[in-house]
């Protein structure tokens with residue numbers, strides 16, 4: 104019995120450690136402290152700590168932010184990251200706090216849990232440089248797929264996009280060719296390290312100046328092609344960090 108109890112205690116603390124690691128995905132937002140209750144509650148429960156409250160939210164796809172009151176251990180999951188200032192109430196208290204996952208790029212960005220990154224599909228067209236500048240203006244960058252784990256999560260999103268028309272668009276990605284002839288990711292500055300993502304026969308540098316890369320759907324999967332950076336009929340996808 105004693106061994107069983109010991110194992111139980113060890114398991115509890117190991118779980119607590121995991122929860123603590125997950126907790127770092129969440130960030131207290133100073134201007135949200137002691138603010139008003141949101142009206143978009145998706146669930147509520149009593150949790151032993153802020154970390155357990157955050158963990159419950161993290162496991163629920165419909166939960167975007169959470170509220171935790173340490174004095175009552177009251178935990179709420181919310182489907183929104185926006186405060187509704189018109190929802191005034193008397194729930195202000197020194198020990199209440201709201202938390203959210205937010206993207207540095209702003210509310211147009213979609214948070215991808217598995218990759219812990221954000222992306223935004225821009226429905227406008229321009230050259231690779233215009234696209235890059237547009238992303239930069241939002242504290243973001245053109246899609247960077249240098250990290251295999253993040254890349255696979257993002258590409259899964261794009262390949263399985265619910266809008267069937269999504270597959271008809273072309274999108275700039277943050278891959279360009281350097282003067283030494285090597286491809287490099289503009290944000291991470293990582294060299295392209297082998298890839299299964301090229302369209303058949305690409306890159307071919309067909310015009311002699313195909314120094315930028317876009318992606319388009321080919322047989323149900325987005326693949327890459329090198330093209331002139333000045334082409335202005337291509338849309339783009341920006342990527343940003345979590346706040």
Ligand SMILES: [Ca+2]
Pocket residue numbers: 305306307308309313328329330
């Ligand atoms: Ca090409």
